Amino acid sequence: MSNATSAPSNSVALPDGWEMVVGLEVHVELDTKTKLFSASPNRFGDDPNTNIDPVTLGLPGALPVLNRRAVELAIRLGLALNCTVQASTFHRKNYFYPDLPKAYQISQYDQPINVNGYLMLPGDVKIGIERAHLEEDTGKSTHFGGSSGRIHGSDYSLVDFNRAGVPLVEIVSKPDIRNSDQARQYVAELRSILLAVGASDAKMEEGSMRVDVNVSVRRTGEPFGTRCEIKNVNSIRAVGKAIDYEARRQIDVLESGGVIRQETRHWDDAEGRTHTLRTKEDADDYRYFLEPDLxxxxxxxxxVDAIRASLPMLPAERRARLSTITGANKESEAVYVIVERGQDDYIATVADAGGDASRALVYVTQAFAEEGSTPRVPAADLARLTILERDAKVTATQAKTILSELVANGGGDAAKIAAEKGFEALDTSAVEQMVDDAIAAQPDAWAKYCAGEEKALGAIVGAVMKASKGKADGKVVTAILLSRKG
Amino acid sequence: MTTPDPSARLSRDVVAKVARLARLDLTPDELDVMTNQLAGMLDHFSDIDKLDLADVAPLAQPLPLKNVLRDDVVVKGLDRDEVLAAAPAAEDGRFRVPPTIGFQE
Structure with a gap:
């Protein structure tokens, strides 16, 4: 996923003098076997209401008991986000809704488990993490009847409680994000971290990672404006689009003399716009109080120290390592892609086997997209190919052909394949002779090139390639031509 | 010492609002009774507020316990058909509920 790289920008520029302020609330389902407070399975896609128990259903007398693994995963995530892990409590957040059978959600309120972290984005942009707290997920309602198929105007709803009680961590950023690129980078980086520490499978399409976006706008230098919360943002691309739309909408309202109401808005991906879901009146009066059963x-x-010691190398560190090995910019697309695919260890092994890491980065980026973190081509085989190309024993085009063979066969001896295909290196003096012949054969083209017409060179290079049956290295040919020009 | 007027600290409107949030349908008489009783509880808290508690750590939980945790092991739960049979309405293995207005997510 290339969303985390620094370029290219997809942000839509705001009118002069305006700035957007964005904060993100990201809910992730933790990868546990059981629920947060009961021993029913935490499993996506099972038949409705097959993973239920007295705690899940809020039956009288049922008591919650906290899942150790969920706590451990929350701490892993908190540490990976540079948070302070602290003593914490659980509260009841009271509201009435059919997918919440207890009529309260158990969540962490004023003493969350993780506080004061941060996450780094390309360009050394630091986004603060206010908190990353534990809470339980709700059940799932499906609305039926009515004309629109949407919740408003529906005739009835059906409720499945399999998801009720699934452990969540809600990660709340500080309002440090200033454009939609940063928001997309933040979500992409958070997702990479979640996968790296094994806290969640972080699938936005299955809802195991859900992003709510808070957007406000202000004239540069003024205090924060009134914010709107946007829900139903179901992909990283949608995060960017929803933010740009919403900021523009708010500016239009303010510039035409209106005011922004604090409200929750719904992102309609097909229409590419947000619309009002509900205004925040006393709906947000949740009457939190300490959960007496926990x-x-x-x-x-x-x-905490043991968990810290068990953390893997995080994506940012892996990108820095890959950058050092290959010489590529740590914010380049290739570096992000390779770490995302988990192929950076492989490239390190190619380098250890004496290979040229910068060429290996190009090969692996282009040819190993389907290979996963342990490509079938042995690192030593790839290393030999990089050396053949580096030493100009084969051209870049020939190397690509050999690479395809290696991928197709799951490995092989690059030098042998080169010989079989007749890719033996042309010696430089032979190439020089071909260049001189080509110049002699096309004096007009050569004169034009020498007079500054770069395009004219194409005919001469083409003639050399033809004479060498494609075996001449384009870079070598160009170098010789330059030397002839004097 | 005179008994303070409860309504000075707790208005009837606040109690009505809390009742509405809790979906309690109180009669005007009940609202008066509740306002008085809740005000009495607040009096108790104001007594506590008068104490010098600078050296007392905040109490998150009255029980002298912490870190009560269970292992992440699946235990068989409830049978769906049995549970749904006890519900007012069910359909397709799910609980059927009336349409929701002013919903939350």
């Missing part, structure tokens, strides 16, 4: 969660230092 005790203090206070992870001891040994536990």
């Amino acid at each position: 005790v203090l969660l206070d992870p001891d230092t040994e536990w």
Whole structure:
């Protein structure tokens, strides 16, 4: 996924004098076997209401007991986001809705488990993380009847409680994001981190990662404006589009003398616009109070240290390492793509086997998209190919042909394939002779080139390639031509 | 010492609002009773507020316990058909509920 790289920008420029302020709330389902407070399976896609128990259904007398693994995954994520892990409590967030059978959601309120972290974006942009707290997911309602198929005007709803009680972490950013590119980069980087630490499968399309966007606008230098929260943003691309749309909408309202109401808006991806879902009146009066059925969660230092020690190398560190090995910019598309695919270890192994890492980066980026983190071509085989090309024993085009063979056969001896295909290197003096012949054969073209007409060179290079049956290295040919020009 | 007027600290409107949020349908008489009773509880808190508690750590939980955790192991739950049989209405293995207005997500 290339969304995290620094270029190219997809942000839509705002009118002069305006600035957007964006904060993101991201809910992720933790990759546990059971629910946050009960022992029913946490599994996506099962038949409705097959993963239910008295706690899930909020039956009288049922008591929640916290899942150790969920706590551990929350701490893993918190540490990976540079948060402070602290003693925390659970609260009841009270509201009535059919997918919430207890009529309250157990969440963390004023003492969340992770606080004060940050995440780095390309260009050394630091986005603060206010908190990353534990809470339970709700059930899933499906609305039927009515004309629109949407919730308003529906005749009835059907509720599945399989998802109710699934462990979530809600990651709340500080309002540090200033354009839609940064927002997309933030979500992409967060997703990479979630996958790296094994906290969640982070599938936006299945809802295991859900992004709510808070957008406000202000004239540069003024205090924060009134914000709107946008829901139903179901892809990284939609995050960018929804933010740009919403900022523009708010500016239009303000510039025409209107005011922004604090409200929740719904992103309609097909229409490419947001519309009002509900205004925030006392709907947000959740009357939080301490959950009396749960005790203090206070992870001891040994536990937190052990979790810290078990963290893998994080994506940012892996990109930096790959950049050092290959010489490529750590914010380049190729570096992001390779780390995303988990193929950076492989390239490190190619380098260890004496290969040319910068060429390996190009080969792997182009040819190993379907290969996963352990490509079938042995690293030593790829290393030999990079050396053949580096030493000009084969041309870049020939190397590409050999690479296709290696991929098709799951490995092989690059030098042998080169010989079989007649890719043996042309010696430089032979190429020089061909160049001189080509110049002699096309004096007009040569004169034009020498007079500054770069295009004229094409005919001469073409003649050399034809004479060499494609075996001459284009770079070598160009170098010789330059030397002849004097 | 005179008994403070409860309505000075807790208005009837606030109690009515809390009742509405909790979906409690109170009669005017009940609202008066509740306002008085809740005000009495607030009096108790104001007594506590008068104490010097600078050296007392905040109490998150009255139980002397922390980190009560369970292992992440699946235990068989409830049978769907049995549960749905007890519901007012069910359809396609799911609970059937009336349409929702002013919903939350």
